Amino acid sequence: MEGGSLKMDEWMSRLIAGLSDGQTGEVAGSRGAVDVSLSERLLNQAVTEKLPPGGAVQQLTLRFLPGQVRVTVRLARPRFVPPVTLPVTIERQADLPASPLLVLRVGMPPGLGLLVGLGANIFNALPPGLRLEGERLTVDLAFLLRQQNLDWLLRYARTLLVTFEEGRVRIQGSAALE
Numbered sequence: 001m002e003g004g005s006l007k008m009d010e011w012m013s014r015l016i017a018g019l020s021d022g023q024t025g026e027v028a029g030s031r032g033a034v035d036v037s038l039s040e041r042l043l044n045q046a047v048t049e050k051l052p053p054g055g056a057v058q059q060l061t062l063r064f065l066p067g068q069v070r071v072t073v074r075l076a077r078p079r080f081v082p083p084v085t086l087p088v089t090i091e092r093q094a095d096l097p098a099s100p101l102l103v104l105r106v107g108m109p110p111g112l113g114l115l116v117g118l119g120a121n122i123f124n125a126l127p128p129g130l131r132l133e134g135e136r137l138t139v140d141l142a143f144l145l146r147q148q149n150l151d152w153l154l155r156y157a158r159t160l161l162v163t164f165e166e167g168r169v170r171i172q173g174s175a176a177l178e
Contacts, residue, residue, distance in 0.1 A: 020152040024177040096157040100141040
């Protein structure tokens with residue numbers, strides 16, 4: 001504290017700590033909206049940094065198109081397996097705050113079953129918070145937020161809309177502090 005006043009970052013830290021504990025107090029009744037557009041270049045960098053060295057997936061590339069994302073996966077082993085490109089569309093948006101699950105549909109190309117039978121099961125490499133059942137990939141937003149100690153955000157979230165555009169993913173949402 002300087003001169004009896006808090007620096008802005010200290011004030012924000014206290015406000016966020018209070019919100020994470022469910023204390024809306026002086027900001028109760030506030031509402032907010034967000035509209036974020038993330039480039040595929042930025043997301044591909046993030047994915048590359050998160051791939052574990054020596055893991056089952058050697059490379060994973062995202063290509064965003066209107067209404068879908070094409071995910072190209074290259075496995076580390078067996079080396080003879082060519083990269084596989086899977087079209088992914090949004091089947092069901094998350095219904096916040098009640099059901100923080102984003103459901104995607106993964107198009108399975110012909111012959112993928114044969115590769116899986118040869119031990120090239122790309123789905124064994126899914127991180128926690130992602131679950132594949134048939135062609136449905138469920139993204140558990142609550143689990144992913146909990147891993148980052150941000151699950152308290154769901155207490156205030158009201159809407160979330162994810163859309164795929166040319167070269168980008170757009171995330172729109174709203175929140176209310178009540």
